[in-house]
Amino acid sequence: MDIQQTLDSLKNEMAQVRDERKNKLSMVVFSGDLDKLLASFIIATGAAAMGMEVVMFFTFWATPALRDKKKKGKGKDIFGKMFGFMLPRGAKKVTLSKMHMAGMGTAMLKHLMKKKNVASLDEMINLAKEMEVKIFICEMSMDLMGFKQEEMIDYPGREFVGVAKFLAEAGDSKIQLFI
Amino acid sequence: MDIQQTLDSLKNEMAQVRDERKNKLSMVVFSGDLDKLLASFIIATGAAAMGMEVVMFFTFWATPALRDKKKKGKGKDIFGKMFGFMLPRGAKKVTLSKMHMAGMGTAMLKHLMKKKNVASLDEMINLAKEMEVKIFICEMSMDLMGFKQEEMIDYPGREFVGVAKFLAEAGDSKIQLFI
Amino acid sequence: MDIQQTLDSLKNEMAQVRDERKNKLSMVVFSGDLDKLLASFIIATGAAAMGMEVVMFFTFWATPALRDKKKKGKGKDIFGKMFGFMLPRGAKKVTLSKMHMAGMGTAMLKHLMKKKNVASLDEMINLAKEMEVKIFICEMSMDLMGFKQEEMIDYPGREFVGVAKFLAEAGDSKIQLFI
Numbered sequence: 001m002d003i004q005q006t007l008d009s010l011k012n013e014m015a016q017v018r019d020e021r022k023n024k025l026s027m028v029v030f031s032g033d034l035d036k037l038l039a040s041f042i043i044a045t046g047a048a049a050m051g052m053e054v055v056m057f058f059t060f061w062a063t064p065a066l067r068d069k070k071k072k073g074k075g076k077d078i079f080g081k082m083f084g085f086m087l088p089r090g091a092k093k094v095t096l097s098k099m100h101m102a103g104m105g106t107a108m109l110k111h112l113m114k115k116k117n118v119a120s121l122d123e124m125i126n127l128a129k130e131m132e133v134k135i136f137i138c139e140m141s142m143d144l145m146g147f148k149q150e151e152m153i154d155y156p157g158r159e160f161v162g163v164a165k166f167l168a169e170a171g172d173s174k175i176q177l178f179i
Numbered sequence: 180m181d182i183q184q185t186l187d188s189l190k191n192e193m194a195q196v197r198d199e200r201k202n203k204l205s206m207v208v209f210s211g212d213l214d215k216l217l218a219s220f221i222i223a224t225g226a227a228a229m230g231m232e233v234v235m236f237f238t239f240w241a242t243p244a245l246r247d248k249k250k251k252g253k254g255k256d257i258f259g260k261m262f263g264f265m266l267p268r269g270a271k272k273v274t275l276s277k278m279h280m281a282g283m284g285t286a287m288l289k290h291l292m293k294k295k296n297v298a299s300l301d302e303m304i305n306l307a308k309e310m311e312v313k314i315f316i317c318e319m320s321m322d323l324m325g326f327k328q329e330e331m332i333d334y335p336g337r338e339f340v341g342v343a344k345f346l347a348e349a350g351d352s353k354i355q356l357f358i
Numbered sequence: 359m360d361i362q363q364t365l366d367s368l369k370n371e372m373a374q375v376r377d378e379r380k381n382k383l384s385m386v387v388f389s390g391d392l393d394k395l396l397a398s399f400i401i402a403t404g405a406a407a408m409g410m411e412v413v414m415f416f417t418f419w420a421t422p423a424l425r426d427k428k429k430k431g432k433g434k435d436i437f438g439k440m441f442g443f444m445l446p447r448g449a450k451k452v453t454l455s456k457m458h459m460a461g462m463g464t465a466m467l468k469h470l471m472k473k474k475n476v477a478s479l480d481e482m483i484n485l486a487k488e489m490e491v492k493i494f495i496c497e498m499s500m501d502l503m504g505f506k507q508e509e510m511i512d513y514p515g516r517e518f519v520g521v522a523k524f525l526a527e528a529g530d531s532k533i534q535l536f537i
Contacts, residue, residue: 010186011364014375021353030214047525109502111437144292163221171202239397323476343404355533357536
């Protein structure tokens, strides 16, 4: 009797422990540099290919990389318009953190990536979509930069969230990264 | 008899496993950029609000952000004086990693943060204090930059530590980040 | 009978749970800045000193820091030659992310590190070697930058791998960082 109870409580605890560390990867994508965005998508799609659940949380400078260049946000104030103008409009416009060299380095890397059959950032985002990588976008960053939801790329299940959502996801993930 | 022993050893192991992955967040704050410092405090206070234990380990460029502009370190050598002069004196002086634009971008972000009711870095540090976020400062960075303990902000429980302390804290945390 | 079976399956599960979170640290070293490279080796050797298994995964800008300045890669195309020329040739050539100031800041930090008995990057790499820190190098980065395996430093057990290898290592590590 007593033994049976102990066994049951151990089984419950074991289930909890397993549930607290899922086969899941959570990433904060903070950087808006092409190289770091590429790295985050290479890791994300690689993990998804290995059967992991993958969650990407876009914040600060990474947010503009998810803008759709063909869409426009309406009703922006002067700051929103300035940020909108100054920050890159989507994945094709982001640049390297090093050796950008007025566009030459970025162009060279893009050329090399094509030559070596490495997917471009645009293609990576599409691959992530197909592999059901989840994308969350930081509400506060959207608000600060004056971005509107309607100017962001379409992505199934895309959600605008706060830091609590990231922490909840990261909390039961076995891998977490800040990029 | 045998069963009871196995049960006891399983219970012990279970307690150990739980203890090795606490509801805790450990962060290395390496960057001295305003944007990354803000991100680290948003994550830290968000986690504390969710009931997590939070530990921030300030190192390298993040160290000067914890200087108190009203305090001075004594007995510095020439290098200490140079670093002291060149590095920002406290949370109000740190700047953006991107779009600093000779102060314009940083000023604009600060203006926007006020307008959108986002707390300033100074306010974030105070919030962290109230929420009992723990702050550790890297001894080696203090030593290299010639900072003196008496010129750092007062913060309850603040400790000057080495990398082993961070690793011990991170080792039983369920979330770890390098920012 | 039934109890014995439950006990056995619990013991198996417990062994699995322990195996999924080893006393191991996995790091992506992405940055090629001297300060971040130093931080990653300080963390790596610190963790090894505490008895942890340590795995460093060098990718993107961190890759050139592992070049051996005395070695040359053969048969490079024009891009490989350009990257080879533009990127630092080994640990002695990498520079600070901040305050590089045309070499002055980097020189000053190196001088201070010597004065304060902090190991140089070169010495750190040797220390890591002695402490059996494992080094993996990203194949895709090697390919993109046109680096040849024969121009990299000798390091026991060094392997050229893809992202899947990093994810497998990180997945059963209790600490993971992206630097």
